[in-house]
Amino acid sequence: MSILTENWEERLKEQGYRITKSRRTVLEVLEASPIRLTPEEIYRRARRRHRKLGLVTVYRTLALLEKLNLVQRVHTEAGCRSLTAVRLDKGHHHHLVCRTCGYVEEFPDCALGSVLRKLQARTGFAIESHHLEVVGRCPKCQ
Amino acid sequence: MSILTENWEERLKEQGYRITKSRRTVLEVLEASPIRLTPEEIYRRARRRHRKLGLVTVYRTLALLEKLNLVQRVHTEAGCRSLTAVRLDKGHHHHLVCRTCGYVEEFPDCALGSVLRKLQARTGFAIESHHLEVVGRCPKCQ
C-alpha cells in the first residue's frame, strides 16, 4: 500500500467523511496514473472497477479530495480540468508536466522563499500561497 | 495612452489581424481593470461602451489576445476563467493576485533560472515554460 493510501482514509475519517467504494476507486485510478486525468477520463477508468459509478460522484469525490489536498489540479494553457494525485504526502512541492503526454512529476525544490519575502515587503500583500507549474516534454516525448 | 494601447494595434497588424471596435473595447476594459475579470464580466463592462457587442465576440477576442500574449489567464483554486491584461510589455513576469478582491499585480522577479536548470538535468525533461502565481491578500483586503 502506498504512502497515499496509507493516509487518505485517515484524512477522510478525521474530517468525518466515510470511506466508500466510489472514493476508493477514484483515488486508486488517480494514484495508478502517471499522467494527469480529466474527470471524464477518471470516470471511464474507474468504471472498469466499479460499474455502477456515476460521473456525478466522480465530480463530487474530486471536489472533496481536492479540498483535503489529496488531489491537485493541473493548470495548462489548454485548460485546467485535469487532476493528479498528491504523491508526497507531506511537504511543499510543485509539478513538472509533459506538454505532450501529460506525464506529471513532482519536485520539491522551490527557491522562492526569499523572492516571496521581498515581494511581500515591497507590495504590502500578505502572501499566503503560491502555485508553480513547469511545463516541458518528458524524455519519452522529446 | 498606455504602454499597452501603444503596442497592441501593432502586434495585431503585424500578424494580419484587423483593428476592430470589439477588440479595442475588450482590451480597454481589461486594461482599465485592476482586478482580473471573467469573460462574462468583460462582456458586461464592454457593453457599456459598445452596445451591440456579443458575448461570442468577447470569447473570440480573448482567445486571440491570449494567443498574442496581450492578455493572460489567472489561475485560482476557485477556477481559471478570469483574465488580466499583460501590463509589462516585454520580459518575463508573474502575477500576484489578491484572494479576496482579485486585484492583480505583476512582478518581474523570478529566481527560478537555476532551479529549472537543475530540474532539467535531473529529470531529463526539456523544460519549455513555467507558470508561477502568488496568492495573498492585498493591502486593502487584509
Next chain:
DNA sequence: CTATAACTGAAAATTTTTTTCAATAAGGAG
C-alpha cells in the same frame, strides 16, 4: 443488528464555451 445520516446514481438544470452562418465593416487599391 439497527438506526441514522452520509452518500450515491439518474435525470434534469445550469453554466460555460464553441460552432454555424448570413450580415457587416476594416482596410487596401484605385
Next chain:
DNA sequence: CTCCTTATTGAAAAAAATTTTCAGTTATAG
C-alpha cells in the same frame, strides 16, 4: 473618398462541462 475583398461579427443553436435535486442505498456508530 469609393469600391472590393475578406476578416470579423452577432444571434441562435449546439456542445461541453458542471451542479442541483431527490429518492434510494450504504457506511458506520452503538
